[in-house]
Amino acid sequence: MxxxxxxxxxxxxxxxxxxxxxxxxxxxxxxxxxxxxxxxxxxxxxxxxxxxxxxxxxxxxxxxxxxxxxxxxxxxxxxxxxxxxxxxxxxxxxxxxxxxxxxxxxxxxxxxxxxxxxxxxxxxxxxxxxxxxxxxxxxxxxxxxxxxxEVSMMLVSPKLRVIHVTTHVGLIDAIARIEPGLVERVIARGHDVLVKAGIEDPKIGVCAINPHAGEGGLFGRGEEAEKIAPAVEACRARGWDVSGPLPADTLFFLAGRGDYDMVVAMYHDQGHGPIKVLGLESGVNITVGLxxxxxxxxxxxxxxxxxxxxxxxxxxxxxxxxxxxxxxxxxxxxxxxxxxxx
Structure with a gap:
């Protein structure tokens, strides 16, 4: 070849x-x-x-x-x-x-x-x-x-793949920008890349915004139910294996041990932090959607x-x-x- x-x-x-x-x-x-x-x-x-x-x-x-x-x-x-x-x-x-x-x-x-x-x-x-x-x-x-x-940033390391819903904006602006249509499009772009890479039915985990995924409304202002859950349900309706919104700390642990093929992070540091802890020398940035x-x-x-x-x-x-x-x-x-x- x-x-x-x-x-x-x-x-x-x-x-x-x-x-x-x-x-x-x-x-x-x-x-x-x-x-x-x-x-x-x-x-x-x-x-x-x-x-x-x-x-x-x-x-x-x-x-x-x-x-x-x-x-x-x-x-x-x-x-x-x-x-x-x-x-x-x-x-x-x-x-x-x-x-x-x-x-x-x-x-x-x-x-x-x-x-x-x-x-x-x-x-x-x-x-x-x-x-x-x-x-x-x-x-x-x-x-x-x-x-x-519209494009998305995906970070890849030997143990983890992360695609971002928002990237280079402040945290308050990122939360305001997140909405179900955007989340669904990002999940779809990531799903497409994984399938093209040979993962037939990728398992995708979607991060929540708030600690403990909002703890049933205890933390935050209902962002998980309003901004993320509808996108997850729409992707599941397509027959995709998508779970969430899940507490980010637990999700990254599970993904790191191989339970998920990709994590969908809601904002820059939520996704970049775990990748960089695993080692800058092995991390790769992929622009998805170009x-x-x-x-x-x-x-x-x-x-x-x-x-x-x-x-x-x-x-x-x-x-x-x-x-x-x-x-x-x-x-x-x-x-x-x-x-x-x-």
Whole structure:
């Protein structure tokens, strides 16, 4: 089977993205599963390669069609946006603008059939905003670039899958935003992804908002009955194995031991906390509902360690594995013929 081509965005060039990309692409196991096409700046990747001691070259490409996947060098569509003196570990509008352009280009590459999925290195929301791009994060930016009205964030670790009803909003705003139609659509998107991944009849648990799922009205203002229960019943009416609303603390314990294939979290920290406790190095962020496959590392730019050569690439490697698993299984004929060296 032909390995899919994964477009890897470099993320914020002042963060750890360039370093973890070079570390990941030096691993034979990555080349064995996919063909990697970095969308970024070749000079920055070379600099990062020297910092981490990757020992691999970087080819500067004018466009995706020029990629030579039989080469052992990193294939980089070079947008040449990073100033030579841009420091690691420092927030800047220039870095935010570059991060935006990498994502924009990656979307075009996938839409043109030159790659089958996108895998994103981390960006800085503050730098993105400083560059004039007012998006809360990758998820909302990708939805905008692809004209998708609504998407969901799913976090995946070896022991847990979590999809979020709300993400980058304050807690009070999140509770106000939750309503049965939204909850049902999120459950449906998650169910669809699991079925496509080969889980024939996934068992899905839905978190409550309040402690003890409201304790029969003792906690909260009836949010579970008003906002969540109707969506659960609608999904059960479709013949799906969906339970809830359930107390979040108990549900995550049960899911962690394998009783559920996916948890539906109501807000950002409710879902992110358990995943991150299990280990940032193994977590992957998947945007569900886009017309293109997108996975990402489950960590930030780590400005405090950027440029020091100590960033952990394992989350990126896992994100590439997930992108490969979810990508369409046939590659376009326009690519150069791949070899086992990728």
């Amino acid at each position: 032909t390995r899919p081509t994964i477009a890897i965005t470099m993320g914020d060039p002042s963060g750890i993205g360039p370093e973890i990309i070079m570390k990941a692409l030096a691993l034979p196991e990555v080349h064995a599963i996919c063909r990697s096409l970095v969308i970024g700046d070749a000079a920055r990747l070379r600099q990062a390669g020297r910092i981490v001691g990757a020992g691999i070259a970087v080819d500067s490409l004018p466009d995706a069609g020029a990629a030579k996947f039989e080469s052992t060098a990193v294939q980089c569509v070079d947008l040449n946006l990073v100033p030579e003196d841009l420091p690691f570990g420092r927030l800047s509008a220039a870095a935010g603008e570059a991060a935006y352009r990498y994502i924009e280009k990656a979307v075009r590459v996938v839409q043109a059939g030159q790659a089958q999925a996108i895998c994103t290195a981390p960006l800085s929301k503050e730098a993105l905003h400083a560059a004039g791009h007012k998006f809360p994060g990758h998820t909302e930016l990708l939805a905008h670039l692809t004209g998708t009205p 017309p293109v496959v997108r996975t990402s590392v489950d960590h930030g730019t780590a400005f405090d360690i950027a440029g020091k050569g100590i960033a952990d690439e394992r989350s990126l490697v896992e994100a590439l594995r997930q992108a490969t698993a979810l990508a369409p299984k046939s590659a376009p004929a326009t690519h150069a013929t791949p070899s086992s060296t990728g």
